[in-house]
Amino acid sequence: MPILVIAEHDNAVLKPATRNAISAATQIGGDIDVLVAGSACAAVAEAAARIAGVTRVRLVDAAHYADHGAENLAALVVANAPGYSHVLAPATAAGKNFLPRVAALLDVAQISDIVAVVSTDTFVRPIYAGNALATVQSVDPVKVISVRGTAFEAAGEASPVSVEALAAGPDLGLSRLVGRELTQSARPELTAARVIVSGGRALGSSDNFHSVLEPLADALGAAVGASRAAVDAGYAPNDYQVGQTGKIVAPDLYVAVGISGAIQHLAGMKDSKVIVAINKDPEAPIFQVADYGLVGDLFDVAPALAAALR
Amino acid sequence: MKILVPVKRVVDYNVKVRVKSDGSGIDLANVKMSMNPFDEVAIEEAVRLKEAGIATEVVAVSAGLANSQETLRTALALGADRAILIETDVELQPLAVAKLLKAVCEKESPQLVIPGKQAIDDDSNQTGQMLAALLGWPQATFASKLVVNADKTAAAVTREIDGGLETIEIALPAVMTTDLRLNEPRYATLPNIMKAKKKPLETTTPAALGVDVAPRLKTLKVAEPARRSGGVKVADVAELVEKLKNEAKVI
CATH class of the missing domain: 3.40.50.1220 (TPP-binding domain)
Known part of the structure; x- marks a missing residue:
């Protein structure tokens, strides 16, 4: 069965951590679909379609995905999850926010922050802040996985694959973005x-x-x-x-x-x-x-x- | 409004954990245990809301072995009003804990649940989000500031995101997970530790709550990460700069 990777982006630019998650998906093996959910984010979908290893990009464009609120995004992923063996996202602040919701709604465990792929159902993840590495095997039908970016190479470029539009889910209206304050420091994060x-x-x-x-x-x-x-x-x-x-x-x-x-x-x-x-x-x-x-x-x-x- | 704070008993953050020689897990024998640091922040936030007259009751909940009672007593000493222990010797994974907490929420009807963002033992960072999903509630993860509105129907939460902060408005009831900047937890005073012994602590079980807590992930092996080989001492700044440029090639 194919793997679904959820792209991280700001509606204009695809975040590099997505490439590391795609690289992890490539190691698991199988077709890889990338879901780009956002608002006016066609450019992101085109960028995702040019990443090596990707089979198909699925684009959902609606105003209520613009801010990537966990509630709406998780519901959308769950609605589109049937048919996939694995659902992957980068273990970034955004990925950590919505992905456990996906796992809970699918009634499966999440495997957080993987640093290595052993097989299609077995992965290595750090515990105790990296003082130990646990090899864990999932017995669930769908594996929901967040990927530690520093542990996987960023997937490179390839000739573009197709971008297919998907229908949006409903706006659950549970949360609303008031504002963002991104650090404008001359220093790196x-x-x-x-x-x-x-x-x-x-x-x-x-x-x-x-x-x-x-x-x-x-x-x-x-x-x-x-x-x-x-x-x-x-x-x-x-x-x-x-x-x-x-x-x-x-x-x-x-x-x-x-x-x-x-x-x-x-x-x-x-x-x-x-x-x-x-x-x-x-x-x-x-x-x-x-x-x-x-x-x-x-x-x-x-x-x-x-x-x-x- | 009532606030529910889940707390977890974990290896103290100052302890150097050791992997068991048979690779089956972490050696927990005679290791100092404490409340998960992010849960201390959660208790503090709930108690401050009570002190400010916004919350009426703070209920601490823990799930696990009988000795999680100690952690609940700490929560009571820090200002929680009462505690619930869901006792089991099954290894609890985040989905199971979220289901247990959902069952407790259905009984207790809190307006706000404040879990720590992650436990420093399994580092999963899942339980709060899973609980919110199972209840169909909004979530605000990695919170660094909370403002509950006047009629207690909504809250503005500032969250730590990659590269900065964002503020979201969520309808209540909701789940908010704590990050470190939310507050600085107080220390339990001796009189409060004594008082905590008299506060109510109720015990229940997963079966009584009707929750299947069977693990979904099998831990096949726990290993030590590759050790860093000890480095060298350099004599002065000039030698350091030379090594960084020509040997390590990082500058």
């Missing part, structure tokens, strides 16, 4: 950043946190993160938090400044490609996961590093 500079409690104050880390982040074009200890101490806002109870990140380069390396912090960043640790305590646990450790006073080292990189 934490979970999408290629480089992250993170600070810990050793920074000592909110002023130091900004005055020491920001020049270094600017020099690297990096996002700024923080340990839970730094957040709890009030040096950085909560949305900076990297760790088991904050954001899980996997950048190419993670620079930990004055972070001792509590377990819950390591859980959030240990999949980074290269880890640099700057800490004055040579016994700090962060050095056990760091590729490059520099023992020294962060108030000397961080500015010197920023200067050397500029």
Whole structure:
């Protein structure tokens, strides 16, 4: 039976995470249909039709899908689910929002955040913030799966396949978008950043946190993160938090400044490609996961590093 | 209005979990257990709504082994009025928990259910959304701000989305799952811990609620992820920059 992949987009542009989900679907094997639901989103459907591995694109265009509210989107997916063996979506904030609704309405389990495909019914997913990997087998007739983007290559381009229009479902009217405030920062977003500079409690104050880390982040074009200890101490806002109870990140380069390396912090960043640790305590646990450790006073080292990189 | 807060007993976030040597799961023997951190945020939000005169009652619910009572007592010490334990030794998966909570909602008729966005053990991030779907209610996941309107028929919820925030208006009753920025949970004081021992805690079972909780996913194996090999110490900034440029090639 074919696989249905739900595209993520903003009605104008297809989000790259969709390509990683299609890549996971290709590994499962079989025909792949992509559902594009939105409003005035024909350009997205055309982009989806050019992704390698896709058999067919199904487009639903109606005003009540414009904001991708979970209630309407999940109902639409469920109405179109018969005939599919698997329903996949990216494990992004949007995918995590609507996909469990789909699974519940189909009365099946969801397999969250898969990082590997073992067979058509067996998948690997991280548990305990990535401190363990569980191999799970679904006994349900339909497998509803969210895909961790960083674990699958983005599917490439191919010659376009057909786009077929589907009828819209009803507007359930359960929720209404009031507004969006997208961060207009010159810095990249934490979970999408290629480089992250993170600070810990050793920074000592909110002023130091900004005055020491920001020049270094600017020099690297990096996002700024923080340990839970730094957040709890009030040096950085909560949305900076990297760790088991904050954001899980996997950048190419993670620079930990004055972070001792509590377990819950390591859980959030240990999949980074290269880890640099700057800490004055040579016994700090962060050095056990760091590729490059520099023992020294962060108030000397961080500015010197920023200067050397500029 | 009544608020229902589901809470889960999980391995404390400061514990380094160990995979059992036979690969059957995580070793939970003699490990410190705590309330799931996102559920602490949920209890805090419900209690604040009560303190503000918006909510009339806060009911904490947990499902699982008998020792989940400890977690419910913590919820009571943090300000919940009463607690319900759905006791079972079956391994509960999110769909089963959502069905149990649906049965409790049908009895209790809360106006708002506030689960944590995910439990830090299985990291599924499903239960709240599944519950909303089964009840046919609206949902607001990953909430960082909640404003209930004056006549308590709707709420404006600000949600954490990729790249920023969005605010949605949902009709009540509804399910709202918490993200960390929603509030800073209080600590239970000793007098409140003592008082919590006297608050009502009712026990029921999946069978009494008429819910089939059989697992749908079989865990075949649990393994440790590939370990990072220990790195090297560099002497100074110049050596660090040289290594990052020429060896790691990340800058």
